Structure formats: C-alpha cells, structure tokens
Amino acid sequence: MQKLVMKFGGTSVGNAERIRRAARIIKEHGTRETAVVVSAMGGVTDSLVEIANKVAQGAPEEEIKKFVGDVREKHIATIKGAVSKPHQEIALIEIERLCTELEKVLTGVSYVGELTPRSLDYIMSFGERLSAPILSEALNSMGAKSKWYTGFEAGIVTDSSFGRASPIWSETNKKVLKVLKPRMKDSIPVVTGFIAGDAHGRITTLSRGGSDYTAAILGAVLNVDEIWIWTDVDGILTTDPMLVAEARTIDVLSYIEAMELAYFGAKVLHPKTIEPAMERGIPVRVRNTFNVENQGTLIVRKQRETGDIVKAISVLKNAVLLTISGAGMIGVPGVAARVFSALAAQKVNILMISQGSSEVNISIVIEKSDLEKAIKTIKEEFAGKNVVKDVQYNKNVAVIAVVGAGMQGTKGVAARVFTAVANAGVNVLMIAQGSSEVNISFVVLEKDAKSAAKALHDEFIVRK
Ligand code: ADP
Ligand code: ASP
Ligand code: MG
Numbered sequence: 001m002q003k004l005v006m007k008f009g010g011t012s013v014g015n016a017e018r019i020r021r022a023a024r025i026i027k028e029h030g031t032r033e034t035a036v037v038v039s040a041m042g043g044v045t046d047s048l049v050e051i052a053n054k055v056a057q058g059a060p061e062e063e064i065k066k067f068v069g070d071v072r073e074k075h076i077a078t079i080k081g082a083v084s085k086p087h088q089e090i091a092l093i094e095i096e097r098l099c100t101e102l103e104k105v106l107t108g109v110s111y112v113g114e115l116t117p118r119s120l121d122y123i124m125s126f127g128e129r130l131s132a133p134i135l136s137e138a139l140n141s142m143g144a145k146s147k148w149y150t151g152f153e154a155g156i157v158t159d160s161s162f163g164r165a166s167p168i169w170s171e172t173n174k175k176v177l178k179v180l181k182p183r184m185k186d187s188i189p190v191v192t193g194f195i196a197g198d199a200h201g202r203i204t205t206l207s208r209g210g211s212d213y214t215a216a217i218l219g220a221v222l223n224v225d226e227i228w229i230w231t232d233v234d235g236i237l238t239t240d241p242m243l244v245a246e247a248r249t250i251d252v253l254s255y256i257e258a259m260e261l262a263y264f265g266a267k268v269l270h271p272k273t274i275e276p277a278m279e280r281g282i283p284v285r286v287r288n289t290f291n292v293e294n295q296g297t298l299i300v301r302k303q304r305e306t307g308d309i310v311k312a313i314s315v316l317k318n319a320v321l322l323t324i325s326g327a328g329m330i331g332v333p334g335v336a337a338r339v340f341s342a343l344a345a346q347k348v349n350i351l352m353i354s355q356g357s358s359e360v361n362i363s364i365v366i367e368k369s370d371l372e373k374a375i376k377t378i379k380e381e382f383a384g385k386n387v388v389k390d391v392q393y394n395k396n397v398a399v400i401a402v403v404g405a406g407m408q409g410t411k412g413v414a415a416r417v418f419t420a421v422a423n424a425g426v427n428v429l430m431i432a433q434g435s436s437e438v439n440i441s442f443v444v445l446e447k448d449a450k451s452a453a454k455a456l457h458d459e460f461i462v463r464k
Contacts, residue, residue, distance in 0.1 A: 002032040003184070003224040007193060007215035010042035011232035012289040013131055016081025021289060023082070023138040025230065026188060032225075033184040035218055036146075037193045038135050039211040040127025041078065044071070045194075052123045055106050056115035064106045072099040075130050079137070087137040094133040102126050117162035121195070121205045125150075128192035128211070136190040145187040151214055152197030154189065155179045155221075158204045161347060165196060165204035167217055176221040184222070191218065212270035216284070220276035227277055227284045229269065235286045235297030236261065236268055238461045239313040243450045246462060250297050250311055257311055257403050258284070258299045260439045264351075264401035265316025274299065309413060310404040310460035315449050318368040319351060321397045321429060324378060325361035326389030335387060336362050342381040348374045351399060352432040352441060363430050365399055365443060397429060398449035401441040402456055408437045416459060418442075424455035 006029070008022045026036055039045075051059070051067045072095065079091045102123070109119055129150060136148035155175030158165035183189050193211020196204050206213045212229055219227035236258065237247040253261075255278040262269040268286060277284050278301070287296035329335045336355055339362060343350060352365040366374050375391050382388040400421075407413045417440055421428060430443040444452050 002226075003222060004029060004032050004034045004226055004228060005037060005215050005219040005222065005224050006034060006228045006230060007037040007211055008039065008135070008289065009211065009229070009231045010039040010044070012230050013038055013135060014042035016078045018289070019078060019082040019135055019138050022135060022230070023142055023144075025289065025292060026139060027142055027144050034188055035180060035184055035222065035224075036135065036188060036190045037211055037215040037218065038128065038132050038190055039193050041074070041131050044074075044127040044130070045124055045208070047071075048124050048127055049120070051106065052109065052115055052120055055110045056113060058113065059110065061107070061110070064103060064110065068099050068103045068106070071102065071126075071130070072096070075099075075134065079134055082134060082141075083137040084141040087140045091133045091137040095130060098126060098130055118202065121162045121165075122203050124205055125192075125195040125203045128194050132190050132192045136188075139188055139190070146190055147183065147187055148190045148192075149180070150192045150197075151195045152201070152203070153179065154191040154218065156196035156214065156217055158196045158198055158206070160198040160200075160202070160204065162204055164207045164347065165198070166206075167196070168199070171199070172217065173221050176218060180218065181222060206272070207270070209267065209270040210272075212273040216273045216276045219282055220280045223280060224282060227282055229273070229284065229286045230289045231268055231286060232288065232290060233268060234288045234291055234294050236266065236299075236312065238311070239453050239457050240266065240315055243315060244454050244457045246457060248461070249294070251295075252306075253297060253299050253311060254405055254438075255299060255301055256436070256438055257405055260401060260403045260436060261312055261314045264314040264399055264403070264439070264441055266312070266314040307406070308404055308464075309406040309410050310402050310456075311406070312403050313453050313456045313460070314401045314403065315453050316351070316399040316401070317446055317449065319365050319397050319399050319443070320368050320371050320374075321363060321365055321394045321443055322371075322374060322378075323361050323363050323392045324388055324390075325392070326387055327360060328385075328387040328389065329360060329362075332387055338381055339364070339378060342377050343374055346373055346377045348377065352430070352443070354430050354432060365397070365430070368395060371395070394429070394445075396446045397443050398446045399441055399443055400449065400452050400456070401439050402460070403439045404460075405438045407440070414440055417456065420455045420459040421452050424451045426452045426455070 132148040139146035157171040193214040234249040284299040
C-alpha cells in the first residue's frame with residue numbers, strides 16, 4: 001500500500017470550513033497509509049509571538065486574559081463548525097486545558113519580565129497544539145479513525161537550539177518508527193508541525209514556517225512514497241504571486257532548484273524541507289487545498305528537460321547586508337574564515353558572501369533577526385586587534401535569486417539578468433560569489449525588490 005505524509009498549512013486550516021475541507025482531502029486518500037502534519041490556524045503563531053513580546057515588556061494581566069480569551073473563542077468556534085458530537089467534547093476539553101496552560105505561561109513570563117528563546121518556543125507551540133486536536137477530531141467526525149500527537153510525542157527529537165532546532169536523526173529515527181509507524185496501519189495520526197522537543201523533553205521549534213520541515217522529517221523516517229504539502233497556492237510558482245501577478249505554476253522542479261528557491265525566500269517551502277526528501281529520493285508535491293483538481297508542483301531528483309533556462313525568481317526580504325572593513329585586513333590570511341567560523345559558532349545563518357579583490361572589505365548577507373548577534377560576534381572576534389575597523393550594515397535589502405538548472409552551461413544568462421535589472425532602474429548592491437550553478441543571486445534595496453522580480457519575470461518567463 002502506498003504511504004503518504006500530508007501537511008496542511010495555516011491558511012488551509014484557517015477556519016471550520018477549511019478544516020472540514022482538509023479532513024475530506026485526507027479521507028479521500030484514506031486507502032493509503034497516511035500521516036498528517038498540521039500547522040497552527042492562520043495568524044495564530046504571529047499573534048503568540050506578538051503577545052509574548054508584549055508580556056515580557058510588562059503588558060497588564062488583563063491583556064493576557066483578553067488574548068487567551070480570544071484564542072479560546074476562535075478555537076471553540078472552529079470546533080463547533082468542524083467537529084460533530086461526541087467528538088466535540090474531546091476537542092473542547094483539550095482546548096480548555098491548553099488555554100489554561102497558555103495563560104499560566106504568559107503570566108510567568110510577565111513576572112520574569114524576560115522572554116528567552118526557550119519560553120518563546122513554548123509559547124509558540126500552542127498554535128499547533130491547539131489546531132491538531134481539531135483536525136484530528138474533524139476526521140473522527142467523518143468516520144475516519146484518528147489521533148493527534150505533538151511532534152515530540154510522534155518521535156522528533158532535536159538539539160536545544162530553541163527557535164531553530166535541528167533533529168537528532170538517530171533518536172528521531174528510532175522513536176518515529178516505534179511510535180508513529182505502527183499507528184498508521186489502522187488510524188491517521190495528526191502531528192503538530194513546527195514543534196518538537198529536545199533530549200530533556202523541552203519544547204523546541206524548527207524555525208518559522210517549519211511545519212513543512214516536520215512533514216519532510218517524518219516522510220523521510222517513514223520512507224513514504226510521497227510527501228504532499230497542501231497550501232493556499234497552486235504549487236511552486238515562477239515567482240512570489242504577491243509581488244508579480246503574472247506568476248504561474250511550475251509543473252516539475254528538481255530538488256536542487258526547489259532547495260535554492262526555498263533557501264532564497266520562496267515562502268511556500270521551508271528551506272530545510274527538501275534535504276530529508278532528497279536524501280531518500282522521496283518526491284515532494286506542493287498542492288492547493290482550494291484547487292484540488294490541480295496537480296500542483298512535483299519535486300523530484302531528475303528534472304525533465306524543458307528547455308527553460310530560468311524556472312523561477314525568488315525574493316528574500318528581511319535580509320541585512322553587513323560590510324566588514326579595515327585596511328588591516330589586507331594581506332592578513334584567514335580573516336574571512338574567522339568571520340565565518342565565529343558566526344557559524346553562534347548559529348548565524350550566512351546567506352551570501354562576497355569579498356572585494358582589494359581585500360579591504362567583506363560583505364555578507366544574513367537574516368535580520370541575527371543582526372545584533374552577528375555584530376557582537378564579529379566585534380568580539382577581532383577585539384583589540386587592528387584588523388577589522390568597522391562593521392556597517394544596511395537593514396533594508398532583499399536578495400533576489402534567479403533559479404533554473406538550464407542555466408548550467410548556457411552563456412550570457414548573467415548578462416541578461418543584470419541588463420534586465422538595470423533597465424528597470426534597479427541598483428545592484430552585491431552579487432554572490434561561488435553560488436551554485438543553478439542560481440544567480442544578488443542584493444538590492446528592499447524597495448526595489450518588486451521591480452527587479454517583475455523585470456526578471458518578464459525577461460525569462462513571460463517572454464522567454
Ligand atoms: P502555508 O501556510 O500553507 O505553509 P505559506 O504562507 O507559508 O503557506 O506559503 C505559501 C505562500 O508563499 C503563498 O501564498 C505565496 O504568497 C508565497 N510564495 C512566495 N513565493 C512563492 C512561490 N515562488 N511560489 C508559490 N508561493 C510563493
Ligand atoms: N505555525 C508556524 C509558523 O507560522 C509553522 C508553520 O506554519 O509552518 O511559523
Ligand atoms: Mg508555510
């Protein structure tokens with residue numbers, strides 16, 4: 001029998017009607033062994049992050065009560081619309097239990113007045129812990145047999161990098177096979193995406209958007225036939241549809257192409273999703289909950305020869321361009337290496353690197369959330385030595401990546417890319433060094449990102 005992992009994103013479980021729709025989709029494929037991964041209802045994780053920050057800065061108790069009240073109401077209304085009796089009662093009890101716990105946690109943070117990455121993960125975990133019982137009981141209401149699990153209960157064990165945890169594969173393999181696999185035979189497990197636990201059982205998260213990654217982790221361990229990511233667009237599109245209205249669905253992509261797109265900002269897939277799937281050669285399908293007829297995008301190892309040079313253009317916002325400079329860097333070997341290893345030790349994710357031939361400066365692109373940590377790390381690394389003089393940054397940049405396996409060995413692509421961008425009046429701030437052969441990536445001011453993406457989409461996709 002075919003085995004599947006299906007993941008439903010926040011919009012796809014955004015209200016009662018959508019949860020029923022998701023449950024129907026799951027049930028329709030019930031002839032196969034299926035494990036389901038679910039995100040928090042749309043907007044819930046954002047609201048948890050927001051209240052956590054407010055509470056740490058001293059928001060009054062009434063605000064906590066009001067917030068938890070709203071969360072409770074939203075989920076209860078969803079249960080009433082998506083789950084029938086007697087299953088309603090089970091889901092309602094769970095929601096009540098979780099809301100009481102959430103109020104306690106938020107109150108705790110307000111007393112301490114500090115939000116650690118560990119407490120933030122704990123607070124963010126409520127989004128998925130609230131949605132999973134609802135989807136699971138909606139399935140039970142439809143006559144399917146289902147149980148819900150947290151990612152940790154399902155067997156995903158991570159390191160303790162709160163906010164950006166990675167699975168410990170040996171443990172995860174053992175536990176998922178022991179816990180989840182046997183249960184798939186006669187029921188449909190619904191697992192919370194995004195959250196897991198470390199070796200001490202403390203709740204961790206896989207970084208924002210990480211439910212896709214949960215699906216891929218489970219899919220790889222269970223060695224399923226396919227991993228399906230159900231979302232709110234028809235698949236992976238030629239560019240972000242929010243930026244360029246003409247974006248269209250791509251039928252087939254290779255793992256590498258999809259990985260590059262996800263890494264450089266195509267939000268439809270969490271950047272780490274492809275890795276476990278690729279390792280095991282499991283096809284990933286991205287499909288639209290609101291348009292089930294559409295086959296979506298299939299991601300496999302070997303891309304079909306389409307003759308397309310460029311398949312898609314991605315845009316990554318919330319990036320920062322850091323420039324590290326100092327005349328003392330000239331001729332001093334290993335400055336770049338020291339910068340990178342110091343940043344890596346602090347788990348700062350480096351998206352791009354470039355060093356001018358003059359050696360007077362090194363430019364790197366990182367995520368905005370890592371800015372403070374990165375500057376502190378670099379300053380400490382070179383403290384007291386006359387090597388690095390200055391660390392400057394520009395917080396308002398975006399990375400544009402042009403992706404397509406057809407670029408390999410095709411002459412003149414870079415010239416076409418930068419001519420199109422220049423003709424759109426956009427200034428390029430930095431070009432990556434040593435990028436993979438299937439992408440050309442560069443940095444522009446965030447305000448120019450849309451014009452650049454549109455110009456490239458016109459050049460390579462619309463006109464070809
Ligand atoms: P989910 O909640 O299902 O995980 P996300 O909001 O995380 O969904 O990702 C889907 C969204 O990603 C789309 O609605 C779209 O706005 C955005 N997106 C950005 N780039 C792309 C792209 N190249 N293809 C498809 N969607 C994209
Ligand atoms: N709910 C989490 C987030 O909003 C994870 C996800 O949706 O994939 O980041
Ligand atoms: Mg997502």
